[in-house]
Amino acid sequence: MPGPVSNDQFFARVGELLEENKKAGHGSVFFTQKRLTPSNVQNAEDKDPLWDVNLPGPFAVLIRATNGKSKENRDDKIKVSTVVQPESSEEFFKQYADVCKAGMQALKPKDRSKRKKKKAKKRKGPVDGEKKP
Amino acid sequence: MPTFSTSQEWLEQSALLIQAYPTSTHVASKYSVIRPSKSRLKKHARRLERLESKGNGASEGTAAEAVSSSNDPNPTKPTISEPQTTASFTLKTYSPDAGVSLKYTTNKAPEVGRLIAAAGRLGRHMAALPVEEEGEATKDAADGGDVGIEDVGGEPSAKRSGTAAQAQPEKKDTKAGGGGTGGGGKKKKKGKR
CATH class of the missing domain: 3.30.720.10 (Signal recognition particle alu RNA binding heterodimer, srp9/1)
Structure with a gap:
C-alpha cells in the first residue's frame, strides 16, 4: 500500500475521485479521518479505559479517501491518504471543503423556488388591491 | 445507531x-x-410523453409546460430532460x-x-x-x-x-x-x- 501523499496531491486525487464518480453517474466516495497516534505512545488500555484522554498533544490527523471498490472490482480500487499536521489543519479543511463542494454536484442545489413564489405573491397582492377600487 | x-x-x-x-x-x-430507479425512469418517460402530446396540441411550448406543471401534484420545474439521480x-x-x-x-x-x-x-x-x-x-x-x-x-x-x-x-x-x-x-x- 502506498503511503500518505502530500496535502496538495491528496486534493488533486480526491478531485479525480469525485470527477470519476460524476462521469459514471453513480457510485460512492468514502472519506475517513482519525488521529495519527505515534507508535511510541503506549496503549495502556488495560489499566485505564480512558488512557488516551489526556495524552499530551497535538497530534496529526490521518485522512483517507477511497472509491470503495472491493471484491471483484478490487482492481479498480483507488485509495489515497494524507497526514494533516496540527498547524496546517485549518488551512487544510478550508481547501478540503472547497474540493468537496466542487465535486459533489449531484446533491440538491439551494432551493430558491419558495422565495420566488413568495415574491410573486407579494407582487400580485398590491395589484389586486389597486384594481378593486 | x-x-x-x-x-x-x-x-x-x-x-x-x-x-x-x-x-x-x-x-x-x-x-x-x-442511479434513478426503474420506477422513476418510467415515471419520467410518462411525463415526457404527456408533455410532448400537450406540446403538439398547443402551439406554444411554454404554455404547454405551464399547464403540465400546474397539473402536476408536485410541480418540479419543467427541466425534465433527465431523470434525477439521488x-x-x-x-x-x-x-x-x-x-x-x-x-x-x-x-x-x-x-x-x-x-x-x-x-x-x-x-x-x-x-x-x-x-x-x-x-x-x-x-x-x-x-x-x-x-x-x-x-x-x-x-x-x-x-x-x-x-x-x-x-x-x-x-x-x-x-x-x-x-x-x-x-x-x-x-x-x-x-x-
Whole structure:
C-alpha cells in the first residue's frame, strides 16, 4: 500500500475521485479521518479505559479517501491518504471543503423556488388591491 | 445507531465522543450517488410523453409546460430532460471502544461546506488542539428542512448519554468539576483548554 501523499496531491486525487464518480453517474466516495497516534505512545488500555484522554498533544490527523471498490472490482480500487499536521489543519479543511463542494454536484442545489413564489405573491397582492377600487 | 436531524446536534455529540475516546474514534463520510430507479425512469418517460402530446396540441411550448406543471401534484420545474439521480452525503462518527456510532445524512449541496467545517472542528479535537467556541452554529438548526431523517431510537440515545456520562465525571474530576450529564458540551470544551 502506498503511503500518505502530500496535502496538495491528496486534493488533486480526491478531485479525480469525485470527477470519476460524476462521469459514471453513480457510485460512492468514502472519506475517513482519525488521529495519527505515534507508535511510541503506549496503549495502556488495560489499566485505564480512558488512557488516551489526556495524552499530551497535538497530534496529526490521518485522512483517507477511497472509491470503495472491493471484491471483484478490487482492481479498480483507488485509495489515497494524507497526514494533516496540527498547524496546517485549518488551512487544510478550508481547501478540503472547497474540493468537496466542487465535486459533489449531484446533491440538491439551494432551493430558491419558495422565495420566488413568495415574491410573486407579494407582487400580485398590491395589484389586486389597486384594481378593486 | 442514532441518526440526528440537525448537523449541529451531530457535531456536539461527536465532539463529546471524540473527547472521550480520542485515539480510536474516527469520522467517516460518504458521498453517494444512486442511479434513478426503474420506477422513476418510467415515471419520467410518462411525463415526457404527456408533455410532448400537450406540446403538439398547443402551439406554444411554454404554455404547454405551464399547464403540465400546474397539473402536476408536485410541480418540479419543467427541466425534465433527465431523470434525477439521488445523491446523499452521510457523516458517521464511530468509536469501536464505546461501540457508538453517530450519523447525519443530508441531500443538500449548501450543507457540504458547513459539514466539512464541522469535520475540521472534530479534527481539532482529534489533534488535541484547542477548539474555539462555535459562533455560526445556530443557523444550522433553521434549515433542517427535508433532510433525510430517521427516528432516533430511545435505546441507543440512552446508551450514548450513558457513555458520555461515564466519560465525563472522570475527566472533570481532574479539571473543573461540576454536574456531568450529556448536555455539557460547552463546559467540557472550556475545561479542555
